[in-house]
Amino acid sequence: MEIRNLTYFVQVCQDLNVSIAAGKLYITQQALSKSIKTLEAELGSPLFIKVPTGVAMTPYAKAIFPICQDILSSFNSGLHKIHSITREGIIPLRIAAAYQTMESISPTLIEDFMALQNQAEIQFDGYPDKVAEQHVLTGKADFLFTVGMPMVQQRFKSYLIKKLSLCLMVSPKHPLYAKTELSIQDLHRQAIHCAGPQFKTYHLLRDKAAAVSAEPVLIPTSGYLFSTYENIFKKNNAVIGIMSNTGCPGFPEVRQIPFTDPDLNWDIYFAYLHDHRLSEIEVSFVRYVLSFA
Secondary structure: OOHHHHHHHHHHHHHOOHHHHHHHHOOOHHHHHHHHHHHHHHHOOOOEEEEOOEEEEOHHHHHHHHHHHHHHHHHHHHHHHHHHOOOOOOOOEEEEEEOOHHHHHOOOHHHHHHHHOOOOOEEEEEEOHHHHHHHHHOOOOOEEEEEOOOOOHHHEEEEEEEOOEEEEEEOOOOOOOOOOOEOHHHHOOOEEEEOOOOOHHHHHHHHHHHHOOOOOEEEEOOOOOHHHHHHHHHOOOEEEEEOOOOOOOOOOOOEEEEEOOOOOEOOEEEEEEOOOOOOHHHHHHHHHHHOOO
């Protein structure tokens, strides 16, 4: 069975249209149809039936679709990893981290681990949390630091490393300043700056608000930048932040108001795929990270 045929099969399952799938795969419809027929012959079962909008999966195709996705994920992850290994045979630790997660666990997490393991080579990049998770799912990274449980929970081994709560940061003239705690309803029609749609916090706030018919005006903001926060507070707006004993850095007059809903949190999880085979150095890294839990 060729990996190419599985790739084509998965693409057709996702698009349910041979023409669209062929375009995304940069092959002709005839070549794609031939590949599917070859796979059907190997498996001894039809995979698709024609419908007015394109094709529909047979019950057999529906059953094998997630298995084929796992096979392709493992294959692609393995290829990425092979290409990352140095000529000296050193297997690098490839880490995708949501912004601020590793710093919140330990500002020197990587440096301290490398001091313990002088043969370690680390490839680390920060991303919005949804993007970081996708990098691990597609094999571009092996380890994930993210906010909340991974969105595709069944694919990951996940560990809660640090519990953090969200809060609303407001300046003295803001109408919510006198509040000691907030419910999601309090945000109704308030201009609230927060991380954008590539971050789970944005969707968490939107979904929680929708559940109680609240309509906050969510304004995407790019991370913690002093100038950005200064402008927000000057306009007497509010911004979603992480509850901290030290308050909002650089703005001593700003209050952090906690939420009553315990689900409005910023808990940090460490994760890697179930089918990821750990090297000796990776086992050491996993143990090191879990020591912070």
